[in-house]
Amino acid sequence: MTEHMRRHETDHEIPWSLPIVVRRSKTAISRHIDVLEATSRAVVTFLDDPRSQPDGDWNEAVEYWRDGAIRKVVRRGDGKKLEDARALGCVSVTFGGTDDFAPAEAFVFAPGPVEPLPHELKKLQVGGTEFPDEGESSIPAAEAVVTIELSPELTLTTGKAAAQCGHAAQLAFEQMPDDVRQRWRESGFSLRVITASSEAWAANDQQVSVVDAGFTEVDGPTETVRARW
Numbered sequence: 475m476t477e478h479m480r481r482h483e484t485d486h487e488i489p490w491s492l493p494i495v496v497r498r499s500k501t502a503i504s505r506h507i508d509v510l511e512a513t514s515r516a517v518v519t520f521l522d523d524p525r526s527q528p529d530g531d532w533n534e535a536v537e538y539w540r541d542g543a544i545r546k547v548v549r550r551g552d553g554k555k556l557e558d559a560r561a562l563g564c565v566s567v568t569f570g571g572t573d574d575f576a577p578a579e580a581f582v583f584a585p586g587p588v589e590p591l592p593h594e595l596k597k598l599q600v601g602g603t604e605f606p607d608e609g610e611s612s613i614p615a616a617e618a619v620v621t622i623e624l625s626p627e628l629t630l631t632t633g634k635a636a637a638q639c640g641h642a643a644q645l646a647f648e649q650m651p652d653d654v655r656q657r658w659r660e661s662g663f664s665l666r667v668i669t670a671s672s673e674a675w676a677a678n679d680q681q682v683s684v685v686d687a688g689f690t691e692v693d694g695p696t697e698t699v700r701a702r703w
Contacts, residue, residue, distance in 0.1 A: 485542045488587045489545060490542055490585050490586060490588065491539070491547045491588050492539060492585045493547055493583040493585070493586070494517070494546055494548045494580060494636070495549045495551055495559055495580070495581045495583070496509050496548060496549075496578065496579065496581075496633075496636065497550075497556060497579040497580075497581075498550040502576035503605065503606060504570065504571070504575055504576050504579075504605055505570065505575045505605060505606055505607075506604075506606060507609065507610060508578035508612075509580070509605050509632050510636050511613070511666065511667050512567050513548065513636040513639060514639045514642070514665055515567045515569060515580070515665060516567035516581065516582045516640070517640035517643050517644050518643050518644065518646075518647045518658075519567055520564075520565040521536070521644060522647070523565050531584075532584040535584045535586060539585035546640050547588070547600060548603055548633040548634075548636045548637045548640075549595065550598065550633070555597055555598060559592075561594070562583060562592060562595070563584070564581045565581070566581045566582075567579070574608075575608065583595065600633065601633075602633075603633030603634075603636075604631055610668070611666040611667055613666040617664055619663075619665065620646050620658060620664075620665040620701055621665065621666050621701065621702050622639050622642045622646075622666070622699055622700070622701045623667075623668055623669070623670035623680060623700045624638075624639070624667065624668070624670065625669075625675060625697060626670050626671065628692065630691060630698070631691065634691045635698075635699075638684055638698040639699055641699070642684050642699045642700065643663075643701065645684065645701065649681065649682060650703055654703055679702075680700035680701060681703065684699045684700070685697050
């Protein structure tokens with residue numbers, strides 16, 4: 475068991491989470507897959523941001539959050555409510571899009587206690603974060619430094635799947651060798667999200683596994699996604 479895994483066996487008395495917001499526009503909707511990939515890239519971009527690094531404005535909060543159980547909460551918003559939240563300070567990633575669907579936009583904020591939340595974040599919706607499940611990843615396998623694989627045995631909402639994929643991206647970023655991390659950084663954190671085949675899931679040869687605690691959508695501890703590089 476790695477030190478990273480050991481230190482996540484305990485939690486803070488007041489749980490902390492990493493707030494993530496995805497834009498959900500009624501007039502320019504994004505695809506489910508693009509939201510998952512934008513969120514995953516945004517999480518890693520946040521972790522790599524100078525503000526999250528030692529001596530950065532967010533570093534103390536990031537380190538405290540990482541010392542407990544890792545939680546990510548995905549909310550949705552648009553218009554003035556989203557702009558009010560963005561004014562708090564965040565990392566943003568825009569990704570994907572097709573002729574029929576808008577690019578996905580994901581925003582990651584500095585971690586903090588699950589309660590009380592800043593008012594600007596609390597007024598954004600959590601439940602029912604769904605986007606059209608149209609098409610597959612637009613990133614060719616050869617271009618992706620990291621591949622995140624969803625369990626073929628589960629059906630998750632976009633919000634839940636985005637949080638799980640973001641968690642897998644974080645673990646990959648933290649656990650991969652330095653040279654791979656640098657190559658990933660230079661690629662703009664290129665990644666693709668796919669649903670694993672039953673055969674690939676059974677083979678279980680990925681480097682990273684995410685087991686959800688089962689508080690929402692899944693029953694009990696459940697392996698939701700994996701990642702490989």
